[in-house]
Structures are given as C-alpha cells and as structure tokens.
Amino acid sequence: MFSSLHAAIAAAEAQGASLARVALEAESRDQGRSIEDIRSALRRALDIMRGAVDRGMQGDLRSASGLVGGDAAKLREGPPGPLAGTLFRDVLARALAVQEVNAAMGVIVAAPTAGGAGVLPAVLTGLAVAQGIDDERLVDALATAGLIGAVIAERASLSGAEGGCQAETGAAAAMAAGAATEMCGGTPAQAGHAIALAMQGTLGLVCDPLGGLVEIPCVFRNATGAAIAMAAIEMAIAGIEFRIPVDEVIDTMGEIGRSMDVRYRETAGGGLAATPTGRRLTRERLVQLKKS
Amino acid sequence: MVSLLDIIGPVMVGPSSSHTAGACRIGLLARSLVGGTPQRAKLELHGSFARTGEGHGTDKALVGGLLGFRPDDERLREALDIAEREGLAYRVEKTTIAEDAHPNTVRLTLERDGAVVEVVGESLGAGRVRLTRIDGFPVEVSGALWTIVLVARDQPGSIARICGILADEGVNLATMRVTRKERGGDAFMVLELDDPPSERALAQIRKLEWVRMTRALEKVAG
Numbered sequence: 238m239f240s241s242l243h244a245a246i247a248a249a250e251a252q253g254a255s256l257a258r259v260a261l262e263a264e265s266r267d268q269g270r271s272i273e274d275i276r277s278a279l280r281r282a283l284d285i286m287r288g289a290v291d292r293g294m295q296g297d298l299r300s301a302s303g304l305v306g307g308d309a310a311k312l313r314e315g316p317p318g319p320l321a322g323t324l325f326r327d328v329l330a331r332a333l334a335v336q337e338v339n340a341a342m343g344v345i346v347a348a349p350t351a352g353g354a355g356v357l358p359a360v361l362t363g364l365a366v367a368q369g370i371d372d373e374r375l376v377d378a379l380a381t382a383g384l385i386g387a388v389i390a391e392r393a394s395l396s397g398a399e400g401g402c403q404a405e406t407g408a409a410a411a412m413a414a415g416a417a418t419e420m421c422g423g424t425p426a427q428a429g430h431a432i433a434l435a436m437q438g439t440l441g442l443v444c445d446p447l448g449g450l451v452e453i454p455c456v457f458r459n460a461t462g463a464a465i466a467m468a469a470i471e472m473a474i475a476g477i478e479f480r481i482p483v484d485e486v487i488d489t490m491g492e493i494g495r496s497m498d499v500r501y502r503e504t505a506g507g508g509l510a511a512t513p514t515g516r517r518l519t520r521e522r523l524v525q526l527k528k529s
Numbered sequence: 530m531v532s533l534l535d536i537i538g539p540v541m542v543g544p545s546s547s548h549t550a551g552a553c554r555i556g557l558l559a560r561s562l563v564g565g566t567p568q569r570a571k572l573e574l575h576g577s578f579a580r581t582g583e584g585h586g587t588d589k590a591l592v593g594g595l596l597g598f599r600p601d602d603e604r605l606r607e608a609l610d611i612a613e614r615e616g617l618a619y620r621v622e623k624t625t626i627a628e629d630a631h632p633n634t635v636r637l638t639l640e641r642d643g644a645v646v647e648v649v650g651e652s653l654g655a656g657r658v659r660l661t662r663i664d665g666f667p668v669e670v671s672g673a674l675w676t677i678v679l680v681a682r683d684q685p686g687s688i689a690r691i692c693g694i695l696a697d698e699g700v701n702l703a704t705m706r707v708t709r710k711e712r713g714g715d716a717f718m719v720l721e722l723d724d725p726p727s728e729r730a731l732a733q734i735r736k737l738e739w740v741r742m743t744r745a746l747e748k749v750a751g
Binding site: 261263267268275300301340341342344345346348350352379383384387390450451452523 | 530531532533534535536537538539540541542543544545546547549550577580581583584585586589601603605606632654655656
C-alpha cells in the first residue's frame with residue numbers, strides 16, 4: 238500500500254486512473270489477492286454498513302449503560318430544524334444510527350475503528366441515495382477510503398489510545414471526505430484537498446469517553462465528524478485548495494497525538510469524562526451495569 | 530504492511546475493536562489451545578479490561594470466543610447465557626497481572642477433559658491481538674496466520690523434522706519461534722503458516738514420540 242497520499246495521487250494522475258483503481262491494484266499486489274476478490278470483501282462490508290444504518294434508524298436500541306440510543310430516530314422523525322429534508326440531516330441521522338448499533342453490541346464494520354464506524358457509511362450511503370450512485374461506485378469509494386486510512390495508519394495513527402479522537406472520528410472524516418469527493422466526480426487531487434480540509438478541522442480532538450465506554454461523546458462525534466466530511470467535500474469540489482499538503486496535515490495529526498496528555502487518550506481521565514456530570518453518570522451507570 | 534481490508538474492517542459486533550473484537554479473538558485462540566470449548570474457565574482481567582470491560586461486553590466476547598464464536602457473530606451478546614447451557618463454567622475476576630502489562634490484558638486458565646492450559650493475551654487495538662504466554666512459556670501469537678503450537682523434548686534435529694513434514698505437505702512456514710525453560714527440558718515451538726496445516730501433517734507431527742503436545746490454532750484475523 239502507499240505510504241503517502243502524494244505518491245498515490247501522482248500514480249493515479251500518471252495512469253489517468255482513479256485513486257480507487259490504484260488502491261485496488263496496490264492491495265492486489267501486496268496481498269496476492271485478485272481485485273475481484275477484494276471487491277467482493279468490500280461489497281460485504283457495504284452490505285453490513287447498510288444493515289447497520291437501517292437497524293439504527295428503527296430507534297429501539299439502547300447501549301449497555303442505557304445512556305445511548307434512539308437519537309438517530311429523532312433526526313429522522315423529530316421536529317424540523319434548518320436542515321429539515323436535506324441530505325445533510327440524513328447523513329447526521331445515519332452516522333448516529335450506526336454508532337447506536339455499535340453501542341448496543343450490534344454488527345458494524347470497524348472502518349477505521351468501531352468508535353469511528355458511523356462516519357464513512359453515513360456519508361457514502363447518504364450520498365448514494367441522494368444522487369442515485371450504484372454499488373460498484375460505492376465499492377470503489379470504500380477502496381479509496383481504505384487507501385486513505387492505510388496512509389493515516391502508516392504516518393500517524395488510527396487509535397484513540399495513541400492519538401485521541403482525531404485519530405478515530407477525525408481519520409474517519411478524512412477517509413469519507415476523500416472517498417466521497419472522488420465518488421462525486423472529483424479528481425484525485427481534489428480528493429487530496431478534501432482529505433486535508435476534513436482533517437484540519439479535527440486536529441487536536443481529544444478522546445474523552447465517559448467511563449471509557451464507546452458511548453458519550455463517541456456517538457455524537459460520529460455525527461459531527463460526518464458533518465465535517467460533508468463540508469470538506471463541498472469545498473473541495475468547488476475547487477477550494479488547502480495550502481498545506483495532505484501528507485503534512487496527516488503528519489501533524491500524528492505529532493499532536495503523540496504529544497497529547499494521556500488523560501485525553503481514551504483513559505477517561507480528562508475532557509468530558511472528567512466533568513462533574515461525566516463522573517456522576519459513570520459512577521451511577523457502571524454500578525447499574527454490575528448489578529444487571 | 531497495512532492492508533486496505535484491515536482499514537475497512539473487521540466486520541464485528543460492537544462496541545469496541547479492542548475490548549470486544551480483540552477479546553473475542555483472544556478467546557478463540559485460547560479455545561484452540563485446549564482443542565474445543567473448555568468445561569471450566571477462569572478469566573482474569575487486567576487494566577482497562579478490568580475497569581471498562583463490563584460496558585464493552587469484554588466478558589461476553591471472551592466467553593463467546595471460548596465457545597467458538599467469531600467477532601461478527603451476534604450470539605456474542607448472549608454468550609454468557611449460552612455458556613451456561615453448553616456446560617462452560619466461567620468465572621471473571623479483576624486483577625493486576627503486572628505493573629507494566631499492556632492495559633488490555635487477560636489471563637485465561639482453561640480446563641477441558643482434565644487438561645489445563647494457562648494463557649495470557651493482549652488486545653492491541655483495532656482488533657489486533659497477541660498471546661504472550663502459554664503455560665509460562667513466552668510466546669508471540671497474533672492469530673493473523675495459521676499457527677501450530679507444540680511442546681517437544683529438546684533434542685537435536687527436532688526442528689528440521691517438523692519443518693520437513695510441513696514442507697512435504699506444501700505448507701509454507703512464515704515465522705518460527707522456539708523457547709525453552711532449561712537445556713534438555715521441554716522446548717516450546719510456535720510456527721506461523723501461510724496455509725492451513727493438513728490433518729495429515731498434524732497427525733504425522735503428533736505421532737513423533739518426542740512431541741508431547743500439538744495444537745493447531747485457527748486464523749482469527751485478516
């Protein structure tokens with residue numbers, strides 16, 4: 238796989254191919270698997286992603302602690318806000334839906350992680366419905382997203398314990414932004430700008446889950462992560478360029494993660510987890526969990 | 530090397546790739562070390578596994594793995610009830626394994642048909658795992674490949690003999706690690722393979738009179 242997006246974009250431009258194409262070819266070469274075999278694994282991931290969106294939208298799931306669930310359905314059926322009836326509101330609902338399924342021990346695709354699993358399916362399946370995009374293009378988009386995630390894993394991190402939430406929902410937003418930009422007709426270079434634009438918006442984001450559970454704020458960070466991805470896609474396709482090269486933005490995320498205090502890296506020692514209410518909810522709910 | 534399918538995956542039961550999917554994989558690897566579902570299991574959780582395990586279903590995922598469920602199996606949610614029905618008596622305890630142990634570490638003591646195995650496993654994040662100790666022997670088993678674990682009398686030629694059997698079956702050896710506690714004592718071998726070992730190869734290895742124990746571990750990741 239590529240260790241820089243600069244190299245992947247250059248390879249795509251040289252061949253007049255998409256990032257999806259160069260990603261599939263690199264994976265096929267690295268792993269000794271046929272492209273069709275890789276696509277069929279990605280097709281399965283797509284099916285699971287759709288299943289999780291549909292399941293979460295039903296609104297009846299609750300997490301182990303009881304603190305999370307039912308909010309995706311509120312966006313679907315609750316009172317209209319300024320975004321009523323838009324793709325944007327639908328994407329937010331989808332992101333919440335997948336994370337509510339995850340928190341309730343339902344089946345999801347960890348892409349890149351379970352904690353950030355809502356962003357990519359929300360953006361890709363939301364856009365596919367709104368714009369009539371077929372499954373083969375969605376599979377291409379998943380390949381592009383995988384390439385972006387692999388570069389982030391190589392240069393920075395995809396783990397909240399290592400890099401904070403910028404490495405989980407931030408990375409997911411970057412993957413979704415780049416993949417969807419290409420899926421919507423953007424060039425590889427525009428996809429690169431979309432990745433950089435999404436990631437600059439999540440730099441420094443800490444991982445501070447109440448009680449260490451993948452519930453609060455994780456579920457909502459997936460919705461706001463999807464929103465950042467949508468903003469990045471819109472800007473990149475409009476021709477906006479981000480002046481710091483995408484690989485340098487990724488390196489920055491890694492550097493910030495390494496210097497982040499351990500309280501902000503999934504330990505529930507700081508941030509929202511350490512607020513008076515965060516501590517109280519943790520105490521009450523964990524006691525309840527032990528009894529059940 | 531990072532694979533695209535590691536990033537878009539695994540397909541798993543939530544909520545946490547380290548505390549749920551990783552825990553399940555450790556359970557699966559430990560299960561193959563006793564050759565099937567154990568009758569008794571003691572699970573000692575350390576660090577973050579101990580502190581946040583209940584909310585992440587770490588206990589369910591470990592027990593589910595011991596029952597042979599994979600990380601994407603929805604039965605993980607009901608694994609504790611299923612264990613009771615299937616005659617797996619488990620006990621979960623919280624402990625400190627070592628001050629410098631990985632935050633997500635578990636020690637499993639399993640008993641099946643009179644045989645007892647003690648395993649220590651770590652969940653490294655993103656669903657990746659590592660067994661670090663089997664019956665006191667230091668090991669490194671990731672479950673990303675097919676693995677054979679064997680205990681043999683430490684004698685010249687033993688490694689060559691086993692490699693020969695695998696080569697004759699066309700199985701490619703990816704990594705190999707041999708450890709022992711003392712010279713002339715038992716040698717502990719961990720072989721990671723690119724292809725699943727055939728039943729015939731395993732039977733030939735088991736027939737060697739100086740091999741005391743052979744276990745084939747499933748590939749649980751990748």
